[in-house]
Amino acid sequence: MPQTQHIILSGLKxxxxxxxxxxERTRKTTLFFDVTVQADxxxxxxxxxxxxxxxxALLAKAIQDAAADQTFELxxxxxxxxxNAVFKDFPVxxxxxxxTKPDILPDVNTVTVVFEQSRGD
Structure with missing residues (x-):
């Protein structure tokens, strides 16, 4: 049975x-990503x-590249x-x-949205 370990990238800009x-649509915003992947x-x-x-390094760059030219609102x-990009390019x-998006709401330092997904979900 394969072992499962985690790789964690914290605070990826x-x-x-x-x-x-x-x-918000006038210039790019720096977001902070915390990423945990499971892999054998x-x-x-x-x-x-x-x-x-x-x-x-390739995982971090792939995440940055996947977000760089996007213009999502949410x-x-x-x-x-x-x-989707991570599952496409890496065996996780x-x-x-x-x-995490800083300084978006008055009286709130940051807003963070958390996702968790397994391959094939």
Missing amino acids: VDTLIGVYDW LSAAMQSDDVKDTVDY LEALGGHVI THIKLAI
Whole structure:
């Protein structure tokens, strides 16, 4: 039975055009992504070879690239797009994604939307 491990990227900066309000649509906003992926990393545990794991740098870049040229209004739509991109390009079985948008509401530091999905859901 394959082992399942997690890789976590915390505080990944992602610049994208996002927002419902007209003033949000004038320039890109920096969002912060916390990403946890599950994958069988047992081969990498034995080989110590990056080709046997989910390359963290490639995962981070893929997430940034998936969001970079999008113009979604909602974090929910952006999250769905990013999850699909990760499942398409990486051998992960499960993803938990939290997208944090700072300074969007008066008297609120941040708004975070959290997604959790398994491959095939």
